[in-house]
Amino acid sequence: MAEEFHGYAAFDKEGILKPYSYTPKPLGDEDIEVEISHCGICGSDLHTIRSGWFPTIYPAIVGHEIVGKVLKKGSKVTDFNIGDRVGIGCQVYSCGKCDECNVGYNQLCSKMVFTYNDVWKDAEGVPTQYQAHGGYADKIRAHSDSVFHIPKEISSAEACPLLCAGLTTFLPLKHHKVGPGNKVGIVGIGGLGHLAIQWAAKMGAEVTAISQSDKKRDEAIKLGATHFMNASDPNDVKKFTHSLDIILTTSGDSNTDWTKYMNLIKNRGTLVLIGLPDAPIPIPAFAFMRFIKVEGTLTGGSQDMKDMLEFAVKHNIRPLIQKVPMKDVNEGVKMVLNGKARYRIVLEN
Amino acid sequence: MAEKFHGYAAFNKEGILKPYSYTPKPLDDEDIEVEITHCGICGTDLHTIRSPRGLTTYPIIVGHEIVGKVSKKGSKVNNFNIGDRVGIGYQVYSCGKCDECTAGYNQLCPKRVFTINDKWKDAEGVQYQAHGGYADKIRAHSNSVFHIPKEISSAEACPLLCAGLTTFVPLKRHKVGPGKKVGILGIGGLGHLAIQWAAKMGAEVIAISQSDKKRDEANKFGATNFLNASDPNDVEKFTRSLDIIFSTSNGSNTDWNKYIGLIKNHGTLFLLGVPDVPIPIPAFAFLRFIKVEGSLTGGSQDMRDMLEFAVKHNVRPLIQTTPMKDVNEGIKMMHNGKAKYRVVLEN
Ligand SMILES: NC(=O)c1ccc[n+]([C@@H]2O[C@H](COP(=O)([O-])OP(=O)(O)OC[C@H]3O[C@@H](n4cnc5c(N)ncnc54)[C@H](OP(=O)(O)O)[C@@H]3O)[C@@H](O)[C@H]2O)c1
Ligand SMILES: [Zn+2]
Numbered sequence A: 001m002a003e004e005f006h007g008y009a010a011f012d013k014e015g016i017l018k019p020y021s022y023t024p025k026p027l028g029d030e031d032i033e034v035e036i037s038h039c040g041i042c043g044s045d046l047h048t049i050r051s052g053w054f055p056t057i058y059p060a061i062v063g064h065e066i067v068g069k070v071l072k073k074g075s076k077v078t079d080f081n082i083g084d085r086v087g088i089g090c091q092v093y094s095c096g097k098c099d100e101c102n103v104g105y106n107q108l109c110s111k112m113v114f115t116y117n118d119v120w121k122d123a124e125g126v127p128t129q130y131q132a133h134g135g136y137a138d139k140i141r142a143h144s145d146s147v148f149h150i151p152k153e154i155s156s157a158e159a160c161p162l163l164c165a166g167l168t169t170f171l172p173l174k175h176h177k178v179g180p181g182n183k184v185g186i187v188g189i190g191g192l193g194h195l196a197i198q199w200a201a202k203m204g205a206e207v208t209a210i211s212q213s214d215k216k217r218d219e220a221i222k223l224g225a226t227h228f229m230n231a232s233d234p235n236d237v238k239k240f241t242h243s244l245d246i247i248l249t250t251s252g253d254s255n256t257d258w259t260k261y262m263n264l265i266k267n268r269g270t271l272v273l274i275g276l277p278d279a280p281i282p283i284p285a286f287a288f289m290r291f292i293k294v295e296g297t298l299t300g301g302s303q304d305m306k307d308m309l310e311f312a313v314k315h316n317i318r319p320l321i322q323k324v325p326m327k328d329v330n331e332g333v334k335m336v337l338n339g340k341a342r343y344r345i346v347l348e349n
Numbered sequence B: 001m002a003e004k005f006h007g008y009a010a011f012n013k014e015g016i017l018k019p020y021s022y023t024p025k026p027l028d029d030e031d032i033e034v035e036i037t038h039c040g041i042c043g044t045d046l047h048t049i050r051s052p053r054g055l056t057t058y059p060i061i062v063g064h065e066i067v068g069k070v071s072k073k074g075s076k077v078n079n080f081n082i083g084d085r086v087g088i089g090y091q092v093y094s095c096g097k098c099d100e101c102t103a104g105y106n107q108l109c110p111k112r113v114f115t116i117n118d119k120w121k122d123a124e125g126v127q128y129q130a131h132g133g134y135a136d137k138i139r140a141h142s143n144s145v146f147h148i149p150k151e152i153s154s155a156e157a158c159p160l161l162c163a164g165l166t167t168f169v170p171l172k173r174h175k176v177g178p179g180k181k182v183g184i185l186g187i188g189g190l191g192h193l194a195i196q197w198a199a200k201m202g203a204e205v206i207a208i209s210q211s212d213k214k215r216d217e218a219n220k221f222g223a224t225n226f227l228n229a230s231d232p233n234d235v236e237k238f239t240r241s242l243d244i245i246f247s248t249s250n251g252s253n254t255d256w257n258k259y260i261g262l263i264k265n266h267g268t269l270f271l272l273g274v275p276d277v278p279i280p281i282p283a284f285a286f287l288r289f290i291k292v293e294g295s296l297t298g299g300s301q302d303m304r305d306m307l308e309f310a311v312k313h314n315v316r317p318l319i320q321t322t323p324m325k326d327v328n329e330g331i332k333m334m335h336n337g338k339a340k341y342r343v344v345l346e347n
């Protein structure tokens, strides 16, 4: 009988997760099988569950902030041993050879396979019958290039959010060489935002945490923010007008008031969209007339992941998490949906 | 009696221009008065007349691609002489001292005055409406007045002052040159100059048009390839092949998904046309690390660099001239897409 992995899948847009078993891809020479101990709940999981960006292939087991132990490995895997504590982020395969992989953008590899809502391809790039399923489960298989050692200083549960939220926020800050003298705004203090504040502060920037209410003020300052801006307070908005060099927005809400945030940016500054709403983002012309650049980002490459984990150890950066048993996954999802998570829910097997 | 300048103004959104006279700002120490011989008709003029967002103050004389002769100058102006042939673009004042001016971005100067639909303020706070080039005369600060090189005719110089500058500056800043694949979306007043700049800078230029009609002309301007955006095969052929697209579309009815699909990962969509409506950018574009940028004309040094480049590489607009008194005809040609590729009014 074919081997099966067991997890919790969404069966439709309603997004109630129910037990589901599937046949995993065969373990290739360069693959690793991981016994999952923890998995974070990312905003992208929720978009996927409800088919927000693209139609989702149901049933779908989501989850791409995965930590566990190496259970099996292919014959050509030399840099991992059985029992090693490892992590997997948003992707389970990149070719390692193409133009994108060569410049460190494994996440743009034309042969890449996402951790979930994707299909494994064969050597010729032809889709196989094996669907890629994520980390709300007991096990997962991935190519060893997309598996990372978790440094001993970081607990398994705390490592999870670093693998997507951490990497995604670290990359644009690193890319823009954020540091002393830079004024950085972080919109949204959630799973991504609370890590972005910490990275930017430890890189030496002057950080303004921007939130929809006053509730997270104290925590934001503790995380390293120099300033706190309540975006619902017109005086605050006025105070920060045209004052920031770069803003990272982590809101994935289609009702986000982009114009308001663009107004906070200096002439010639940059808006990095990290949270991606389901609807197209309406960019007002005046922003361009002030030479503001708008860009996005997508997770990070394999080397970025290693750099990020190293930076986290060196500067003692950890997510704030709440643990929920894997079987209560629907509770966990609800907490994120209702904005109740402080700041990341991690499922535990 | 107060001195008056005479031009053709719009009195409402209908946009029929009629003769109108106004009292100009006083000629200050550093100002120049220009007797206008020519003025180009730019898309922004039509946009301002129509005032889709209700931001226009009527009556308004538009026109910001102005060439003429220096007829008066303030006591502190020493780099211009009476009779010099000069040009004025989208701006008639910048302070020359602030951070933006110092960085070469005079167009972002907090004290700037635009050539049209803006107001001059004197030290006492008295305001004078800034009126443009569909007129007999105009006054501007000498920082915003430029010598026209002798190699360029007055009529041909006009479109360079807005369309030329607007397209030249971002191409230059993005280091367009050999090895770069550059798309120019829209072959009109801006686009036909953008193709020429990019080609002369050494890039591989893909002219992108909504039909096949302008294919031959695009090639004459220097385009290496022509993409008919209405032909799905053409669109397919160029998928993810361009480093950067400079769009001159005004945004309405523009299928941004289609054009973003032509851009490589890590590439840039650069918006030169100022859209009336916010541009809906689909999230997937940002996942491919595509950047979206735009710009607003250029600074004073940019203007001089552009004119120098035009002389050196023999870049000229294609124009049709019309007498100033037939300004409404000229505007109609622009509206109907009949202009090839810029209409210039002549006094
Ligand atoms: N580009 C990528 O590669 C990538 C990777 C991972 C995740 N993502 C995306 O990033 C987004 C955020 O994920 P997350 O896990 O951080 O979610 P999250 O924990 O829910 O945090 C999002 C935060 O955005 C703020 N927010 C909510 N509605 C808003 C609105 N209308 N205007 C402004 N701010 C608003 C809230 O913060 P306040 O209470 O402080 O206002 C909220 O805590 C999701 O869309 C996810 O899909 C993208
Ligand atoms: Zn994620």
Ligand SMILES: [Zn+2]
Binding pocket: A094, A095, A096, A097, A098, A099, A100, A101, A102, A106, A109, A110, A111
């Ligand atoms: Zn690759």
Ligand SMILES: [Zn+2]
Binding pocket: B042, B043, B044, B045, B064, B090, B162, B163
């Ligand atoms: Zn213009």
Ligand SMILES: [Zn+2]
Binding pocket: B094, B095, B096, B097, B098, B099, B100, B101, B102, B106, B109, B110, B111
């Ligand atoms: Zn200035």
